[in-house]
Amino acid sequence: MEEAQTPQPPAESQPALPSGGKAKVQVQVWIIVLAVILLVGLIAGGIFLLASAPEGTTAKVRDIFIIFMALESLVLGVGLIVLILQLATLINLLQNEIKPILDSTSETVNHLRGTTQFLSNNLVEPVLKMNEYLAGLKKAFDLFRPGKH
Numbered sequence: 780m781e782e783a784q785t786p787q788p789p790a791e792s793q794p795a796l797p798s799g800g801k802a803k804v805q806v807q808v809w810i811i812v813l814a815v816i817l818l819v820g821l822i823a824g825g826i827f828l829l830a831s832a833p834e835g836t837t838a839k840v841r842d843i844f845i846i847f848m849a850l851e852s853l854v855l856g857v858g859l860i861v862l863i864l865q866l867a868t869l870i871n872l873l874q875n876e877i878k879p880i881l882d883s884t885s886e887t888v889n890h891l892r893g894t895t896q897f898l899s900n901n902l903v904e905p906v907l908k909m910n911e912y913l914a915g916l917k918k919a920f921d922l923f924r925p926g927k928h
Contacts, residue, residue, distance in 0.1 A: 821850070
């Protein structure tokens with residue numbers, strides 16, 4: 780005896796992110812948090828450096844400039860690392876996904892070239908030869924019928 784199945788109400792649909800999407804969002808949140816912390820630290824360090832140093836303004840500006848240059852080189856290093864990783868991903872994409880597609884396309888074009896050569900040799904050339912012979916035969920009949928020109 781079959782049991783009657785009652786239809787289940789649809790589960791509440793929530794926009795679920797794939798597991799990779801959640802990880803990307805978490806990484807973005809951490810990057811933003813770190814950037815805010817770094818900015819607050821820079822401002823606090825600049826204020827502390829300007830307020831506490833007894834030497835002249837030029838030395839203070841020089842020290843702040845040296846700190847900013849060190850941070851800039853740090854940011855450029857991170858950017859360079861990200862660029863190298865993206866380049867490695869691109870090379871991987873080209874080798875593992877694009878190259879097989881190009882190989883398959885090349886094989887298809889070669890197959891198509893062979894097919895057109897076959898059709899040309901076995902269909903088009905005989906039809907053209909038959910048309911040539913028929914045109915010559917028609918011209919010969921026209922020569923023998925003097926009334927029509």
